[in-house]
Amino acid sequence: MKKFFFVLLMGLFFVAFAAQWPSQLRFVSGPSGGTWFALGGTLAGIWSQAVISTTSGTGGGTANILTISRSQADLGFTTLSGFTAAIKGLDPFKEPVKGTMLLANIYRQYAYFIMRKDYATKNGIKTLGDVIKKKLPIRFATLTPGTTSEFVTRVLFEKGYGVSWSDIKSWGGRVEFASYTDGANLLCDNHLDMFAFQISRVASVVMDIESRIDVVILPVDDEALQKLAQYLGTTKFYIEPGVYKSVTEPVSTVGDxxxxxxxxxxxxxxxxxxxxxxxxxxxxxxxxxxxxxxLNPSEAISEGVPAHPGAVKFWSEKNQK
Incomplete structure (x- = not known):
């Protein structure tokens, strides 16, 4: 009889505990048609089957953090650098954002600084820092303001190298903003000297550029990487040989x-x-x-940003196995 009441009591406890769960979760992903949007739909389907009803909708890296902090959504995509900026209240956030915590880092982002090989050879460019040291009148583009690519690239120049977009223009250079496709075309048509963006380890846009012109992927100088890491919580990754024909030895770059x-x-x-x-x-x-x-347990949680206790518990258990 005592065993029966114990089981009954435990059952009532779990029912009451589970009742704290919301009836449904809302996941905010990325712009319609993009990778984040498609991946968000896949995750929502998996969670709906395995855990709880989940819907997925459009969003954006910066907006998602704010949407969740205001309890207008429950889960969403962003980048670790963007989340760090939000927690610290750095640009583009006006004050520290609260109410949002890390669930998992799911895959790596690499910064690519792709330069036409003829331009690099002509000007003796070996690293990104050489462009700044020589104050070259470079025709440069990155993605549009509001994207993680523009944000991280701009902050790298500002905090890592002490250079702003206006400084580049003062050298006689040009700073433009373009999509992946438009930027690639401008570089290949010799309307740009360098195109920079963040993307995953294997990127079709890089392969497309390499199929049309000879390029070099510039390494980012260690001192600049360290300064950016202190400010934005980024790390150092290497673009390894074997993926792109222009990379014959590891290229150090911003890791996100x-x-x-x-x-x-x-x-x-x-x-x-x-x-x-x-x-x-x-x-x-x-x-x-x-x-x-x-995705792996050793990289799923990062220091320096708040992680949800439920996520910390799960990934810690996986790390111990």
């Missing part, structure tokens, strides 16, 4: 992550289950989104 952030007030056990479902379905997701194969 695409990550999932969650509403702080979500129950710990719910976030644990979300992380568990993400991990258990990694191989299935990676069949459609190859970069997700990089």
């Amino acid at each position: 992550y695409v990550c999932i952030v969650a509403r702080e007030s979500l129950p710990e056990d719910l976030v644990y289950k979300l992380a568990e479902a993400l991990w258990n379905n990694k191989e299935q997701i990676a069949k459609a989104f190859v970069d997700v194969a990089e």
Whole structure:
């Protein structure tokens, strides 16, 4: 009889605890038609089957953090650098953002500084720092303001090298903003000398550029990488040989992550289950989104940003196995 009442009591406890879960979660991803939008739909489907009903909608890296902090969504994509800026209240955030926590870093982002080989040879350019030291009148482009690529590239120049967009213009250079496709075309048509952006380890846009012109991918100088890491929480990655024909030895660059952030007030056990479902379905997701194969417990949580207790518990357990 005592055993019966104990089981009954435990059952009532778990029912009451589970009742704290919301009836549905809202996931904010990226612009319609993009990779984040498609991946967000896939994750929502997996979580709906394995954990809790989840819907997925459009969003953006900066906007998602704010949307979640205001409890207008529960989960969303951003980048670790963007999340760090939000936590610290750095540009483009006007004050520190609260109420949003890290669930997982899911795959790496690499900064590519792609220069026409003829321009690099003519001007003796070996690293990104050479462009600044020589104060070259360079025709340069990155992605549009508001994107992570423009944000990280601009802050790297400002904090890592002490140079602003206006400084480049004062040398007789030009700073433009373009999409991946337009920037690639401008570089290949000799309307640009260098094009910079953030993207995953294997990027079709880089391969497309290499198929049309000879380029070099410039390494970022260590001192600049260290300064950016102190300010924005980034790290150093290497673009390794074997992926791009222009890379014959490791190229050091800015390392970042695409990550999932969650509403702080979500129950710990719910976030644990979300992380568990993400991990258990990694191989299935990676069949459609190859970069997700990089997800691993040792990199899932980063120091310096608040991580949800449920996520910390799950990834810590996986790290111990």
